[in-house]
Every structure is written in structure tokens, then in C-alpha cells.
Amino acid sequence: MTERLYYHDATLRTFSARLAELADDGRKAYLDRTAFYPTSGGQPHDIGTLGGVRVIDVVDEGERVAHLLDAPLKLATAVELHGEIDWERRQDHMQQHTGQHLLSAVLDDRLHLHTVSVHFGADTSTLDVADAAGNSALLELEVLAMIEARANDLVAEARAVTVTFEDAAAVTGLRKASEREGSLRIVTIDGIDRSACGGTHVATTAAIGPILLRRQEKVRQGLRIEFVCGSRAIHRARRDLETLARVARVFSGSIDDAARLVEAQASQLAELQSENKRQSESLAKYRAAELHAAATPNADGVRVVVERLAAGVDSIRALALAYSSLPRAVFIAASSAPPSVLLATSADSGVDAGKTLRPLLEKSGGRGGGSPRLAQGSVPSTDAVEHVVADLTSSPSRAG
DSSP, X not given: OOEEGGGTOTTOOEEEEEEEEEETTTTEEEESEEOOOOSBTTBOOOOXXXXXXXXXXXXXXXXXXXXEESSOOOOOTTOEEEEEEOHHXXXXXXXXXHHHHHHHHHHHHHHOOEEEEEEEOSSOEEEEEEOTTSOOOOOOHHHHHHHHHHHHHHHHTTOBEEEEEEETTTOOOOSSOOOOOSEEEEEEETTTEEEEOOSOOOSBGGGGOOEEEEEEEEETXXXXXXXXXHHHHHHHHHHHHHHHHXXXXXXXXXXXXXXXXXXXXXXXXXXXXXXXXXXXXXHHHHHHHHHHHHSOOOTTSOEXXXXXESSOGGGGHHHHHHHHTSTTEEEEXXXXXXXXXXXXXXXXXXXXXXXXXXXXXHHTTOEEEEOSSEEEEEOSSHHHHHHHHHHHXXXXXXXX
């Protein structure tokens, strides 16, 4: 059994322990006690050094904690080893985890949103919350700001964060009931929260540092809120500010005007795109009429046009649709990069575009399909493109 020193003192940075066992050719070490926190309860594992060798992972194996090393230890068991925790990583995890407890308590108290799950990431962390019915809508930005402000007020109050061990049968006041039996490790934020938790935490809410709520999204289990705490919040806010500054410089404006300038530009772009679409459709209709008039009807009375492109066939879709709206019309587009074919047909042409093109593509080692009026797909080579086009132009109504 491994004695878990972090249960009682999360600020312990160095410790000594007896080597109990080595496994995996010396790359996995078991100690009689450890300050290294294993991945558990959503909190990532610690890293550091053990006997001068780097610890790269820490695994909870129930009664024991395994320390995975990046090089083998060549030692006899029972020897005393010196362990050292990577304090910057541990402190970051403590800030995020305690900040999560605080946020969960505030969301529960103010909005009756209960924490469903937690994920602590390398850059940001997330809380999934839901109401009693198991769902939740996106929060108004003002409400999200209120939750953030309340959490930061509690940080500033430097509320004590304490750890106790209590009998599961007698424990009261937990934010979320625990299914564990026996002794529970309870983390309490004075006057705010009581939760059964085996993780590492700061000593007061002041040590959490600033809390920043970044974004929210709907997920299957309710509402997901992304957050950062402490040093992460400062670094993230700095990066966000630098991004805003770059945006403002592009528009020759101030950071405060950046959102308005982007919105105005987006509105203008939407108008231009709409006008461009109208102009493209008008041009396509004019070009389609020219092509249709110049095309000689084949034996079936169908006017077949083939357009070859250097780029993909998507670029000519508007023209294809315009042409296929004309009487007894078949439009074929062939692209060399990437090798692809598009087929558009009028309703009175007697050609089902999807049923006609699909088998020809498959015969040439390609794939694709579509509707009776419009179909497209890809083939392995430009030679294959020409084979498909040749089959289509021989007699579209009988191709395939």
C-alpha cells in the first residue's frame, strides 16, 4: 500500500520514500509513500524527478501508486529515494481544481445548475452543467459575467480551503452526494462548498487567482463552460488582448472599436457576397444561353456541352445548373486538378445524372453520384476523366 502524502499536504514539493518494487525493467517504481499525484478525478498527474530520474506519468492502481520513469532505475529495493514535484505544474492543477469547486458551487447556488462532469485540459478546463431535469440552455452573456464576477469576489475574500476526513455514513452538507463508503476526504471552501474529493487544492480562495469564463456551448449532457484560473487566466487574457490588438490594427482602429469594426466588415462582406452571387447567376444564365444556342443537337435531339477546367468542377456549378435549366440539355464539366467530372441534365433530356454518372465513375476506379439533375465525382487520373467524358458524349442517354 502506498501512503499518499498529497492527501494531507498538497504543498509538499520534496519528500523521501523507500523503494518498494521495480517493474518494467526499472521504468516503473512503487514506493512506500509518495507526494506524486496520479491522474484521478479528472485532475492530471504530477511530473518531477525520483532518484534523479524524470517521472513522466503517475498511475493510480488502487492500493498502490505507480511512478513511470523515462529511464530505468538500477537500484535495490528498500533503498531511500528523493522525490521532487514539478511545482509549477502542481500549483497550476491546484488553482484549476479549486477554481472548479468554487465555480460549481456558484453555478449551483445562483442558477441551480449542477456539475455533471469536469475536464482539466492542458490549456483550458471545462465544466458540464445541467439543471435538475438534465438540460440547460446557453446563458445570456450578462448572466455568465455575473457568475464570473461572483466567483472572483469569493477569490478576493480569501476563504479558507480545508481538508478533513469524515465518515461517509455521517457526513452532511455535501454539494453532491458521494457513493463511497467508509472515510471520505472532504474539501471545504469556508461557507461556500463541501465536496468529497481526493485532489490537490490551494489553502485559500485567494491562491486560486483570477477566474476567467471564456465560452460556452450546448452539449448532450447540458451546458459546457470553458474556464481558466490563476496564471492560466492571466496568460489567456494577455493572448486574447494581443489578438484583439492585431484585429484592431488591421482596421486602423482601437481595441475598444474592434468588435464594431469587425461586425461592420462582416455585414459589408455579406452584402458583397450576395451581390456577387446574383451577378454570377446572371452571367451563368447568359453564358448558358450562348452555349445552348451554339451546340448542335445529337441523334437524340440533346444539346451536349463539355467544359474542361484546370481547377475543380465546383467552380462551374452555377453554369451547369443554368445550362440544365434549358430544353433538352446535357452539361459535362471535366477537371484535371483534382481529376473529377460533373454532369447536369435537363428534365426533358432523358438522362438521369446520378444513375448515369455513378457507374461510369466506378468503372474508372472513382466514386460519386448525385440527383437526377446534378451529379459529380472523382476518378484517379486525368486519363480516367477522359474515359468518363468519352462514354458520356457517345450517347448520354445510354451511357453506363
